[in-house]
Amino acid sequence: MAKQLPTPGHCLLCREEVTKRTIKTHILKNHQDPDGDLRSLILVDTPYSSPYWLMLSVDPSASLKNLDDVLRGVWLECCGHLSSFFIDGEEIEMTWEEETANSGKKGASSKTNSLKSILVPGHTFEYIYDYGSTTELRLKVGEQIRMKNTGEAVSVLGMNEPPAWTCSECGKPASFHYNEEDDETVLCKECSEDPDLDDCYLLPITNSPRTGVCAYEGGRYD
Numbered sequence: 001m002a003k004q005l006p007t008p009g010h011c012l013l014c015r016e017e018v019t020k021r022t023i024k025t026h027i028l029k030n031h032q033d034p035d036g037d038l039r040s041l042i043l044v045d046t047p048y049s050s051p052y053w054l055m056l057s058v059d060p061s062a063s064l065k066n067l068d069d070v071l072r073g074v075w076l077e078c079c080g081h082l083s084s085f086f087i088d089g090e091e092i093e094m095t096w097e098e099e100t101a102n103s104g105k106k107g108a109s110s111k112t113n114s115l116k117s118i119l120v121p122g123h124t125f126e127y128i129y130d131y132g133s134t135t136e137l138r139l140k141v142g143e144q145i146r147m148k149n150t151g152e153a154v155s156v157l158g159m160n161e162p163p164a165w166t167c168s169e170c171g172k173p174a175s176f177h178y179n180e181e182d183d184e185t186v187l188c189k190e191c192s193e194d195p196d197l198d199d200c201y202l203l204p205i206t207n208s209p210r211t212g213v214c215a216y217e218g219g220r221y222d
């Protein structure tokens, strides 16, 4: 079994340091507002051990499309790939905005499906982005609480700290993936400027489980 990685992160509401394990308790303790709106907590991470996680709060009337948009905006969107939710054995396919208009596809109406029926504490479901170079996520529904209204269907409450990467060539902090050999090479700024390298294989290191994949260059918090 893979070693469990540490999962330090912080609360985006108050900047306090938390971990994937403590974020929920932190939110329950510090950010409830009895006069606020009802929200459900959702913890997002990967089905394999990784440092990446997000804590979201969603409005009960939010749609799968709202959730898809936030996951893409924060962690995933590179070239408008397809994505799907897997909920209780059912696959619900999402398409990217630009394609949606012309899509007469079956299941297109599911995009507006309310999340309400799946917002049961303890309920887990899966999500994938891109059927080629797939990024897989796991989502777990937490408590329903009242919080100050942000006007957002889906809000990001907390996330992991960007993991540190070390340059494969010189050991300094790395900023780029180099994907020519399809290996795990990462480079610091200086080493990435080596004239023998082909620029087109360089991708910035991002704080996302999609870092270094396809053409992913970062999201809302990078």
Ligand SMILES: [Zn+2]
Pocket: 011, 012, 013, 014, 015, 016, 026, 030, 031
């Ligand atoms: Zn906080």
Ligand SMILES: [Zn+2]
Pocket: 078, 079, 080, 081, 214, 215, 216
């Ligand atoms: Zn892509």
Ligand SMILES: [Zn+2]
Pocket: 167, 168, 169, 170, 171, 172, 187, 188, 189, 190, 191, 192
């Ligand atoms: Zn280097």
